[in-house]
Amino acid sequence: MAIDPVVICLSRAGEDVAHRIARALGLAVHGREGRVERADAYFGNALDHVRGLFAAGVPVIGVCAAGILIRAVAPMLADKTTEPPVLAVPDDGSVVIPLLGGHRGANRLAKSVADVLAVNAAITTAGDVALGVALDEPPAGWKLENPGNAKAAMMALLNGAKVRIDGDEAARAGWLDGLPKASPGEAGEVVRIICTTEPWPEAAPTTLIYRPQRAVLGVGCARNCPPDELIALVDGLLAEAEIAPGALAAIASVDLKGDEPAVLALAAHLGAPLKLFTAAELEAETARTENPSEVVFAEIGSHGVAENAALASAGATAILGYPKIKSAMATAALAMAPQPVATPLGRARGKLSIIGIGPGQHSWRTPEASKLVAEAEELVGYGLYIDLLGPLAYGKQRSDFPLGGEEDRCRYALERAGEGRNVALICSGDAGIYAMGALVFELLDRGPEAHGVTDAARRIEVVSAPGVSALQAAAARAGAPLGHDFCAISLSDLLTPRADIVRRITAAAVGDFVIAFYNPVSLRRRTLLAEARDILLRHRGGDTPVMLASSLGRADEHLRYRRLADLAVDEVDMLTVVLIGSSQSRLAELGEGPRMYTPRGYARRIDGDLAKAGEGAALPATPPGVFLDQS
Numbered sequence: 001m002a003i004d005p006v007v008i009c010l011s012r013a014g015e016d017v018a019h020r021i022a023r024a025l026g027l028a029v030h031g032r033e034g035r036v037e038r039a040d041a042y043f044g045n046a047l048d049h050v051r052g053l054f055a056a057g058v059p060v061i062g063v064c065a066a067g068i069l070i071r072a073v074a075p076m077l078a079d080k081t082t083e084p085p086v087l088a089v090p091d092d093g094s095v096v097i098p099l100l101g102g103h104r105g106a107n108r109l110a111k112s113v114a115d116v117l118a119v120n121a122a123i124t125t126a127g128d129v130a131l132g133v134a135l136d137e138p139p140a141g142w143k144l145e146n147p148g149n150a151k152a153a154m155m156a157l158l159n160g161a162k163v164r165i166d167g168d169e170a171a172r173a174g175w176l177d178g179l180p181k182a183s184p185g186e187a188g189e190v191v192r193i194i195c196t197t198e199p200w201p202e203a204a205p206t207t208l209i210y211r212p213q214r215a216v217l218g219v220g221c222a223r224n225c226p227p228d229e230l231i232a233l234v235d236g237l238l239a240e241a242e243i244a245p246g247a248l249a250a251i252a253s254v255d256l257k258g259d260e261p262a263v264l265a266l267a268a269h270l271g272a273p274l275k276l277f278t279a280a281e282l283e284a285e286t287a288r289t290e291n292p293s294e295v296v297f298a299e300i301g302s303h304g305v306a307e308n309a310a311l312a313s314a315g316a317t318a319i320l321g322y323p324k325i326k327s328a329m330a331t332a333a334l335a336m337a338p339q340p341v342a343t344p345l346g347r348a349r350g351k352l353s354i355i356g357i358g359p360g361q362h363s364w365r366t367p368e369a370s371k372l373v374a375e376a377e378e379l380v381g382y383g384l385y386i387d388l389l390g391p392l393a394y395g396k397q398r399s400d401f402p403l404g405g406e407e408d409r410c411r412y413a414l415e416r417a418g419e420g421r422n423v424a425l426i427c428s429g430d431a432g433i434y435a436m437g438a439l440v441f442e443l444l445d446r447g448p449e450a451h452g453v454t455d456a457a458r459r460i461e462v463v464s465a466p467g468v469s470a471l472q473a474a475a476a477r478a479g480a481p482l483g484h485d486f487c488a489i490s491l492s493d494l495l496t497p498r499a500d501i502v503r504r505i506t507a508a509a510v511g512d513f514v515i516a517f518y519n520p521v522s523l524r525r526r527t528l529l530a531e532a533r534d535i536l537l538r539h540r541g542g543d544t545p546v547m548l549a550s551s552l553g554r555a556d557e558h559l560r561y562r563r564l565a566d567l568a569v570d571e572v573d574m575l576t577v578v579l580i581g582s583s584q585s586r587l588a589e590l591g592e593g594p595r596m597y598t599p600r601g602y603a604r605r606i607d608g609d610l611a612k613a614g615e616g617a618a619l620p621a622t623p624p625g626v627f628l629d630q631s
């Protein structure tokens with residue numbers, strides 16, 4: 001899914017330019033708090049904000065000094081094939097400079113911004129400057145089959161070579177018209193460009209093969225069709241039709257097959273997007289098909305799947321180029337459009353991303369989580385957690401739910417994804433630790449008789465993004481209290497019987513685990529923490545260190561140490577994680593204050609080795625500068 005760029009404005013001097021760009025291109029303006037009067041969303045630290053957007057894959061148009069953008073993203077530069085565009089525009093709008101992502105849309109975006117401002121785009125990418133086109137970034141509806149050859153081909157052209165454009169689809173490749181053409185029989189190096197939907201043998205190093213994506217594959221299959229059967233059927237159809245997989249704009253089917261393993265395996269095998277249609281939408285195409293079936297109509301409400309889906313996705317001007325073929329459990333057909341299909345019709349398979357955003361500090365949010373948020377169409381969650389996303393949530397539909405509405409929240413997110421949307425379920429900490437992850441899968445696992453979700457919701461893609469859990473954040477602030485065996489116990493008895501909680505506390509006390517207590521108290525629940533303290537005091541000393549960590553990663557973060565014997569319920573609230581050390585946990589008194597840690601036993605091992613050495617056993621030599629492994 002393409003992510004819309006964001007216009008960054010850092011001062012009043014650049015506001016007019018920022019808003020001109022945003023209005024013309026339909027984009028949002030993110031402004032620096034206290035420095036910008038008008039913006040759609042505000043941020044505090046410019047470097048952190050730009051870095052967060054870049055990590056999420058969001059293209060950035062910065063109305064500011066180029067150096068600010070460079071300093072922001074420099075630590076994250078790694079792979080130019082995946083990095084989003086970054087553009088710099090001075091406050092006066094006098095030039096547009098694509099800094100990064102020249103071959104991932106930055107040059108096209110820079111030209112669009114330059115047209116808005118009626119200025120030049122300072123494009124430095126060699127291919128664009130000299131040739132007027134980036135050969136490794138064809139327009140929508142075209143695919144470069146051998147991108148590894150693009151660099152050699154462009155270097156040859158920059159050094160004076162000319163091109164020869166061949167193939168049955170050359171007439172449709174008007175975007176290549178500006179390249180220097182070689183005359184028949186002309187001497188000198190020639191870069192060959194092949195434009196075809198047909199399979200092509202392995203190309204020479206400076207030969208480029210472009211596929212106009214005029215074909216759409218429609219497929220249908222019985223439930224639990226073996227993936228190999230469907231793949232073999234389609235491979236045979238493509239071979240017979242002489243259509244290369246790269247010429248496929250999409251694979252299309254009925255929405256009932258949105259989670260069919262064979263269909264998903266086929267999409268992965270061919271590297272093509274999957275587009276889905278309701279039975280009613282497919283039935284509307286029956287008049288254009290060649291093999292309508294009453295049996296299929298009786299089964300799903302459409303007289304066909306493969307032919308109908310191919311035509312529906314390829315569009316009204318497409319024809320049924322290759323009618324339905326069948327295997328024991330599958331069908332396949334090909335529709336051909338007169339021009340490359342830049343945007344195949346149909347909806348994508350719904351997706352639910354279960355996202356843990358950490359305790360709240362944006363720098364603790366993983367790049368994967370930020371990217372999934374940026375890609376999502378709708379955000380669902382407890383309102384405070386969505387608010388913690390800051391400007392990253394701007395412009396997205398959001399559905400806020402109160403505390404206590406957890407099942408409604410998860411059910412809503414699943415059903416919205418079942419309608420074909422890309423939905424993000426926002427959780428604090430890690431979504432799989434005392435959060436919504438388990439409930440999502442429980443709802444998916446329930447049958448209709450157990451108040452589960454609809455069949456459409458069960459067919460979606462579900463992904464989980466890990467987050468920094470509260471116990472990890474508290475441990476990092478403390479030092480290393482989780483350096484040895486530990487466990488986490490929730491003291492909330494809303495969903496867990498109190499007797500079970502007490503049994504778990506006792507087991508952890510007997511086992512001498514470091515314990516992280518979640519949900520330690522609430523307004524009505526004030527006794528379990530004190531009971532847990534008393535149980536633990538029977539098994540470890542009163543001097544055992546305890547850390548109370550509240551509002552971790554937020555402006556009002558508050559950390560303090562206590563002795564286990566002195567742990568008082570009244571200084572703990574629902575936003576506090578209580579870390580209780582084992583009998584081995586210690587407080588190290590350091591210059592910046594005490595730090596809590598739990599040794600793994602290295603000192604005992606070294607003492608034992610020294611004792612053996614004293615009895616004549618030789619210790620292994622340790623080279624200078626090499627320390628004992630503590631991983």
